[in-house]
Amino acid sequence: MLKDKKIAVIGAGKLGEAILGGLFDAGAVRPANVIATAAHQERLNVLAERFGVETTLANAQAVSESDVVLLSTKPQTIPEVVDEIAEVLDPSKLVITAAASVSTGFIEERLGKPVPVLRAMPNTPSLIKVGMTGIAAGTHAGPEHVATTRAIFEAVGRVVAVDEKHMDAITGLSASGPAYLYIVIESLAEAGVKVGLPRDVATELAAQTCLGAGAMVIETGEHPARLKDTVTTPAGCTIDGILELEDGGLRVTLIKAVVKAAARAHELLEA
Ligand SMILES: NC(=O)c1ccc[n+]([C@@H]2O[C@H](COP(=O)([O-])OP(=O)(O)OC[C@H]3O[C@@H](n4cnc5c(N)ncnc54)[C@H](OP(=O)(O)O)[C@@H]3O)[C@@H](O)[C@H]2O)c1
Numbered sequence: 001m002l003k004d005k006k007i008a009v010i011g012a013g014k015l016g017e018a019i020l021g022g023l024f025d026a027g028a029v030r031p032a033n034v035i036a037t038a039a040h041q042e043r044l045n046v047l048a049e050r051f052g053v054e055t056t057l058a059n060a061q062a063v064s065e066s067d068v069v070l071l072s073t074k075p076q077t078i079p080e081v082v083d084e085i086a087e088v089l090d091p092s093k094l095v096i097t098a099a100a101s102v103s104t105g106f107i108e109e110r111l112g113k114p115v116p117v118l119r120a121m122p123n124t125p126s127l128i129k130v131g132m133t134g135i136a137a138g139t140h141a142g143p144e145h146v147a148t149t150r151a152i153f154e155a156v157g158r159v160v161a162v163d164e165k166h167m168d169a170i171t172g173l174s175a176s177g178p179a180y181l182y183i184v185i186e187s188l189a190e191a192g193v194k195v196g197l198p199r200d201v202a203t204e205l206a207a208q209t210c211l212g213a214g215a216m217v218i219e220t221g222e223h224p225a226r227l228k229d230t231v232t233t234p235a236g237c238t239i240d241g242i243l244e245l246e247d248g249g250l251r252v253t254l255i256k257a258v259v260k261a262a263a264r265a266h267e268l269l270e271a
Contacts, residue, residue, distance in 0.1 A: 001151040002028045008066035010059050010081055011073030012036035012047055015098055018127045019070070020051055022156035025129070035062040064088040068096065068148060071107075075099040082110045089115050094145050096120055096152065100171065101265060104138025104164060116141040118149045121167055122156065123175045131157030132177075134170035158218075172262030180257055185210055 007029060009016040016036065023029040034053040038044050044055035056062050063069050063085040073081055078099050089095065095117045097107055104117040111117075117138035125131050133153035137146050146161055153159045162170065185206045192202025217224050232238045245251075 001147065002068075003030070003033075005029075005067040005148070006033050006035070006065060007068045007070060007152075008062040009034065009036045009070045009072060010062060010085070011071065011077065012038055012043070013072060015122065015126070016070065016072040017047065017050070018131075019072070019122075019152065019156055020047075020053070022126070022129050023152065024051060026155045028151065028155050035065055037062050059084045060088050063093070066093065068094045068152075070152070071095065071097040071099060073099065075102050078102050078107070079110065082107055086111050086113075089113070091115055091140065094118070094141070094148055096149050098122060100175070103167075104136065104141075108138055108140065114140045116145045118145055119164060119167060120149060120153055121170045121175050122153060124178055126153075126156040129156050132174040133157060133159045134167060134174065135159060135161050136164035136167050137161070138164070168262045168265040169258075171265035172258045172260070176258075176261040180254065181210060 002023070007023075009020060012020065020034065020036070023034075024031065031052045032054075034051070036044065036047045036051075036053050036055050037057065037059050038047070038055075039057075041057065044057065047053060048055050059081055069085065069089070071078060071081060078097065089111060091114050093115060095107060095111075095115055096119075097104070097117065098120045100121070102119070104119050107117050108115070118135055118141050119138070120133055120135045122131050122133040126133070131153070133156075135146065135149050135153065150159045150161065160170075185203070188206035188209070189199065189203040192205060193199050197205070213227075216222070216227055220227070228242075232242065
């Protein structure tokens with residue numbers, strides 16, 4: 001799928017590096033087929049050293065040599081980067097934007113020509129290939145462009161393709177979600193310390209338990225409530241713990257957190 005495509009990573013910072021790492025580890029892309037850009041030569045030296053890829057400070061040059069263009073600069077840099085590369089883009093190339101809050105419509109309008117554009121919202125566990133990415137197609141993108149984008153982000157985790165109207169929701173749930181779960185892990189570890197465990201042991205127990213619970217939902221395909229029921233023995237310990245969670249409003253609090261973060265993602269888009 002990706003092997004015969006040349007990919008330009010425009011703004012290869014943390015996210016760009018994570019994706020390249022995933023693609024090379026998976027053998028999905030050869031370093032000879034990648035060209036990476038950044039704002040500073042020092043950054044390019046790091047990328048060339050780590051991956052052996054071609055690098056340049058000239059975004060337009062990178063795009064002119066490529067079939068797929070991944071925009072991974074900060075959102076505020078996207079307008080100037082799009083203006084810089086517009087001239088060398090044409091409908092045969094695919095643009096994928098990973099910048100938070102930047103819509104496909106914004107890029108299409110700025111380009112002023114029918115170039116296929118997709119939007120992607122990954123999360124930070126992509127760094128260790130357990131990422132979750134939502135992708136959405138713009139007006140001129142077809143199934144083949146969706147498939148190419150899916151293949152790129154599947155190198156660093158799982159992918160769901162959604163209508164673009166859901167991208168704020170994805171930002172509030174899976175992109176912000178690791179932060180919520182770090183708080184859950186931290187709190188469970190604190191609880192472990194309270195009941196007498198050494199902190200490092202408590203943290204490992206909490207983190208691996210979250211990892212296992214997530215994997216159970218994905219791998220069994222069972223409803224989380226059914227999985228919860230299998231842990232909850234009548235008159236056992238777990239039901240006492242669950243009663244405390246319900247009393248503390250954990251469910252409603254998590255729902256409100258996602259709703260707020262999704263609303264904020266929408267505001268950023270309009271800012
Ligand atoms: N990190 C994540 O998990 C994550 C998740 C979802 C979405 N995103 C999105 O991904 C984007 C990048 O995030 P990040 O965490 O990877 O940021 P980052 O590490 O700061 O990377 C941004 C890169 O853009 C480069 N850059 C700046 N101006 C440029 C220009 N004019 N032309 C070419 N390159 C330029 C920078 O180069 P220098 O290093 O040389 O300054 C830097 O390497 C953001 O829009 C963010 O919303 C990130």
